[in-house]
Amino acid sequence: MFPASDRGFSRRDTALFAGCMLLAVTALFTPDRITLAIATGLRQTVLAPLVWLQEQAEAGRGSRARLKSLLAERDSAAFAAQFLPSLTAENERLRALLGLSHRLRTPYVAAEVLHQAQVTDARMLLLSVGQADGVASFDPIVAPEGLIGVIWNAGQHTSVAMTWAHPEFRVSAFTANGSAYGIVAASPNATGSDAYLEFRGVPYRDSVVAGTVVLSSGLGGVYPKGIPIGTVMGVIREEAGWARVYRVRPAANPASTGHVLVLIGRRVGSVGEAFSSDTLEPSPRSDSVKVERRPRPAPPRATVPVPPARPKADSAAKAAPESTVRARPDSTPRPPRRPRAPPDSARPDSTP
Amino acid sequence: MSARNGRVQLVAVLVTLVLLHFYVRPRLFDGRLAPDFLLFGLVIFAMRSGPGAGAVAGFLVGLATDALSPARFGAATLADTVVGYAAAWGRAVFFADNLLVNAGFVAAGLWVRDLIMLVASGTPQGQLLLELGVYSPLQALTTAAAGAFVLYAFRQWFAVRLDA
Numbered sequence: 001m002f003p004a005s006d007r008g009f010s011r012r013d014t015a016l017f018a019g020c021m022l023l024a025v026t027a028l029f030t031p032d033r034i035t036l037a038i039a040t041g042l043r044q045t046v047l048a049p050l051v052w053l054q055e056q057a058e059a060g061r062g063s064r065a066r067l068k069s070l071l072a073e074r075d076s077a078a079f080a081a082q083f084l085p086s087l088t089a090e091n092e093r094l095r096a097l098l099g100l101s102h103r104l105r106t107p108y109v110a111a112e113v114l115h116q117a118q119v120t121d122a123r124m125l126l127l128s129v130g131q132a133d134g135v136a137s138f139d140p141i142v143a144p145e146g147l148i149g150v151i152w153n154a155g156q157h158t159s160v161a162m163t164w165a166h167p168e169f170r171v172s173a174f175t176a177n178g179s180a181y182g183i184v185a186a187s188p189n190a191t192g193s194d195a196y197l198e199f200r201g202v203p204y205r206d207s208v209v210a211g212t213v214v215l216s217s218g219l220g221g222v223y224p225k226g227i228p229i230g231t232v233m234g235v236i237r238e239e240a241g242w243a244r245v246y247r248v249r250p251a252a253n254p255a256s257t258g259h260v261l262v263l264i265g266r267r268v269g270s271v272g273e274a275f276s277s278d279t280l281e282p283s284p285r286s287d288s289v290k291v292e293r294r295p296r297p298a299p300p301r302a303t304v305p306v307p308p309a310r311p312k313a314d315s316a317a318k319a320a321p322e323s324t325v326r327a328r329p330d331s332t333p334r335p336p337r338r339p340r341a342p343p344d345s346a347r348p349d350s351t352p
Numbered sequence: 353m354s355a356r357n358g359r360v361q362l363v364a365v366l367v368t369l370v371l372l373h374f375y376v377r378p379r380l381f382d383g384r385l386a387p388d389f390l391l392f393g394l395v396i397f398a399m400r401s402g403p404g405a406g407a408v409a410g411f412l413v414g415l416a417t418d419a420l421s422p423a424r425f426g427a428a429t430l431a432d433t434v435v436g437y438a439a440a441w442g443r444a445v446f447f448a449d450n451l452l453v454n455a456g457f458v459a460a461g462l463w464v465r466d467l468i469m470l471v472a473s474g475t476p477q478g479q480l481l482l483e484l485g486v487y488s489p490l491q492a493l494t495t496a497a498a499g500a501f502v503l504y505a506f507r508q509w510f511a512v513r514l515d516a
Contacts (some may be wrong), residue, residue, distance in 0.1 A: 013404030013440075020411040020433045027418070027426030028472060035418075035425035042382035050374045051420070057378040115378065115387040117491075119466040119483055120423030120473055160422060167474060174385060188476040195479070 019111055040155040051114065051158055055128045056257065057149075058112045064260075067231050106265035111141075113258050116156075122255035123150070123166045129262060130157040140263045146228035146251025147171065147216060148260055159262075161252035164229075165195055165229045172231055172237055173199060176213040180206035184214060184229050184248060187236075199246040200239070207244075208232050214291050224263065259332055357391025361509040369393040385490050387498035388462060390417070390501035394432060395461045396454065396503070396510070398439035424473035431468035435461045440442070451512050455500040466491075488511060 027035060043051060109330030112128040115121055129135050131154050141148040141161050149163035162169055165186050173184040178318040182201040199214055212232040237245050382385065394413045398406025409509035414432030418425045439461055466488040470480050498507050503512050 010404070013402060013407070016404035017407040017433070020407045020437075021430070024411065024414065024426055024433050027415075027429055028424065031385035032424070032425075033424065039419040039422050040426060042416065046421055047416055050370070050416075052372070053374040054378055057375045089409070114420075115386075116384075116417065116421040117377070117386055117390070118417060118423070118428060119375070119384075119491075120427070120475075120486060121421055123423045123473075124421050126451055128421050165421075167476070189478045256382075256387045286436045334453050 002007055017186070019215050036153045036160075039160070040153060043155050043158050048157075051126070051128075054114045055112060058114060058128070106263045106267075107134075108261040108263050109135060111159075111260050111262055112120065112136075113260060115258075121161055124152065125150075125161040125163060125254060127159045127260065127262065128157075130155045130159050132156055134264045135159050136264070139259050140223045140227065142217075142227055142263065143252040143257045143260050145253075146230065147223065148252050148254050148257060150222060151262065161260075162198060167255060169324060171223050171229060172217045173214045173238075174217040175208055176215055179212075180208050181217060181219075182243075182246075187247070196233070197250055198236060198249040199232060199248045200243070202244050202246060204242060204244065208246055210234050224265075229329075312322075358509075361506075362397065365502070365506055365509065366393050366397060382486050387495040388491065389495075389498065390463050391435070391465060392458050392495055392499040392502070394436055395439045395458050396499070398436045399443040399454070399457065400510075401440065403437050403440040406440035407433050408436075412436070422452075423469070427472035429464075430472055431465045432465045433482035435465045436492075439462065447512060449511055451500055451503055451507070454512065455496040455501055458495040458499040459489075462492040462495050463488050467470055 097193040107345060109129050111133075114126040114128060116126065125148075127135075127141070135151055135154045137151050137154055138152075139151040139164075141150060147164065149161050149166070149169060151159050152162040153160045164171070164184075167186055168187065169182050169186055172181070174181045180199075182199050182204045184197050184199050187196050187198045199208070202208060210232055212230060215230045216225060216227040216229060228251040230250045233247045233249050235244050236247045353415035367505075369389045371394060373393075377386050377389060390413055393407055394406075397409050401409070411429055413436070414429035417432065418429035421428075439457055442457055463484070467484055470483055475483070503510055506512075
């Protein structure tokens with residue numbers, strides 16, 4: 001039997017409490033660089049068995065339901081893949097006509113979200129992949145519905161992700177119709193289930209109608225262009241008489257997401273390159289590129305052609321939604337490269 | 353039964369709670385309202401070990417929490433230290449061997465933990481009010497219910513009274 005203690009308070013108890021409080025407050029004001037190292041160290045040592053345990057639980061949970069869903073998706077993908085060769089050829093032909101570069105290839109790794117019981121769970125997520133899987137800090141994280149966030153700190157086998165719900169989260173964005181650019185951030189006035197984002201810095205002349213889809217613009221080099229962020233719901237306020245702030249309903253919900261993709265491909269290094277990479281193409285899984293990833297190679301700038309002029313925003317916007325409907329290469333093998341499309345189209349050089 | 357046996361029993365229950373938290377909870381519960389077995393373990397440990405040990409246990413549990421989900425590193429450490437100390441202090445005021453009192457301690461501890469965590473991690477006011485007004489009380493209820501079930505299962509070990 002181990003009843004509730006009847007021991008009185010002592011100086012030792014008070015000293016222990018004061019010491020713990022002092023250390024906790026010190027941790028609160030310690031720079032991120034140090035605290036991240038401590039957190040990573042703890043996750044890789046003392047907490048490693050517990051993280052492993054939770055990974056097993058998350059992986060096992062709902063595996064039967066996920067199998068059914070995967071089978072359905074595979075069937076759909078296999079059906080869609082029947083039209084892939086002709087679509088690819090047509091796409092290449094049209095891109096050549098428009099003078100656009102090839103799409104970016106963005107490899108990814110799949111990760112389980114290890115949700116914690118804390119009240120701040122949706123702001124920072126623990127993911128079951130780390131540096132050993134090719135993940136590094138500032139890799140973007142997406143769910144099937146859209147953008148989730150970015151890797152904040154990558155450990156050896158786990159990573160901590162900052163989601164869009166974090167007060168410090170920012171992503172450069174533009175509307176799907178290409179009419180407005182701005183910065184998307186979490187709203188300071190959002191309340192739990194009513195969490196929403198703000199599309200800030202949109203000039204007065206660029207009005208955005210409700211229902212417009214907002215995508216990542218690729219500027220800044222962290223997030224590839226074309227990831228759905230959310231849908232505009234209306235104007236929240238006006239800033240200093242020159243810009244509007246719009247309310248955006250997020251596309252993906254970090255609190256209820258159990259499975260995400262971490263985009264581990266090379267990031268666009270400059271604004272010029274960002275504009276050249278106007279769309280995304282089907283991405284290879286990380287296991288096919290993991291070897292290339294360590295150490296992360298510098299962006300091969302010479303291989304990314306920079307167009308002479310900025311492509312039309314609407315062309316990027318039209319192509320962007322494709323990026324959300326990617327087929328996994330391991331389920332749909334890439335067809336052998338076909339020769340140029342027959343001269344049955346409107347190419348000027350092919351007309352007799 | 354000796355104090356040594358009592359400690360072994362307490363450790364056995366705490367290990368069970370850790371397993372429940374990291375293996376059973378992700379399989380059975382979803383979302384924000386899942387019971388927090390770590391906090392329940394902290395409260396029952398603190399109530400049976402004294403304020404100093406409770407504070408140290410809270411510090412360690414908070415450190416682990418911060419390492420797993422660092423919204424603001426140190427926020428959970430601070431919150432759990434306060435909860436551990438306060439739980440040990442509270443048992444001197446209330447009848448800590450009653451099942452409902454134990455469950456009440458757990459619920460109050462979780463709400464206070466959330467309050468300190470949200471404030472220390474700089475949560476916007478609107479979200480803070482909703483969390484403290486809706487989600488935290490609900491999670492406190494689920495945690496208290498799960499805790500009451502565990503205490504009932506181990507009532508012989510913890511010398512818990514079932515009468516009101």
